Amino acid sequence: LIRYYTVPSQAAARKSTIVGIAAIGFFYILTLYLGLGAMTNGVINITDNNMSAPLLALSFGVVLFSVISSLAFATVLGTVSGLIVASAGAVAHDLMDNFLGMNMTEKGKVTAGKVSAMVIGAIAIYLGIIFEGMNVSFLVGWAFAVAASANLPAILMILFWKKTTAQGVASSIFVGLTSALGLILISPDMWVRYGLLPADAPIQFNSPAAISIPASFIALVLVSLVTQKKGAMVEEGAEA
Known part of the structure; x- marks a missing residue:
């Protein structure tokens, strides 16, 4: 996202x-x-191990293992801190100040951001405890599926389809996010978390992306076509 604030033109944004x-x-x-x-190197048990990269590096020597482990640790810290800061800023500035119209002072925004960061961090810790026994790569797949469902159609269509409207983007994000989360909540793996039999789950697949991403694209296209005359296109709004 930072790239979109540093490119000089729309063509450069597409290339980026x-x-x-x-x-x-x-x-x-x-x-x-x-x-x-x-x-294949025999360094992990594929059924219950999340440490494939570090353990593979360890098989080549302690030095490479140390480098990979330090990079992984730094990546985790950078990702978590960045997500918390971005989420707290969105809550304090976009949600509370702009959307809800609370008209807070700068000091109030900072305080709201700090409180939001603590709450978001607590929620993340709680979810981490709940999903402690699950494979990390599988959880990452869920996170990517939700993020892609909410963001990918909007980003691509804004850049490459001139008829995209603001209403279409909003509907795409809403449909992608809600459908991805909804499919995850009724998936077989979550059915196990509820103490139920996975075979009784309403759907028999765990990754929502195959349905939620196309649904998000369809919602964006349909709503954008319907709202062509009712709302200015995103591209025109950006130029203004």
């Missing part, structure tokens, strides 16, 4: 998006081969 998606996609494809290498 393509390069970013390609680079990130290549990295996550690479993780599949890291896991496969760790499995």
Whole structure:
């Protein structure tokens, strides 16, 4: 997202998006081969182990293991702190000040941000305790599915479809987010968390992305087409 504030033009934003998606996609494809290498090398138990990259590095020596472990630790800290700061800022500035119209002072916004950060952190810790026994890679897949469902259609269509409207983007985010979370809540793995039989779950798959992402795209296209005359397009609003 920071790239969108630093590019000089819309064309540069499109190029930056393509390069970013390609680079990130290549990295996550690479993780599949890291896991496969760790499995075939015999350093992990694929049924209950989340440490494929560090343990694979350990098989090559302590130095590489130390480097990979330190990078992983720094990445975790950076990601968590960044998410908490971004979430707290969104609650204090976007939700409370702009959307709810609370008209807080700068000091009030800072206080609200601090309280929001503590609450968000507490919720994250609680969820971490609940899902302690689950495979980390599977939880990451859920997080990516929710994020992609809410954000990917909006980002791509704003950049590459001129008929995208603000109403279409809002509906896309809402449909993607709610459908992804809803499908996760009724998935077989969550049914186990409820103390029920996974075979009794309403759906028999655990990843919501196959349904939620297309639903988000469809919602954006339909609402954008319907609201062409009712609302200014996102591109026109950005130029204004």
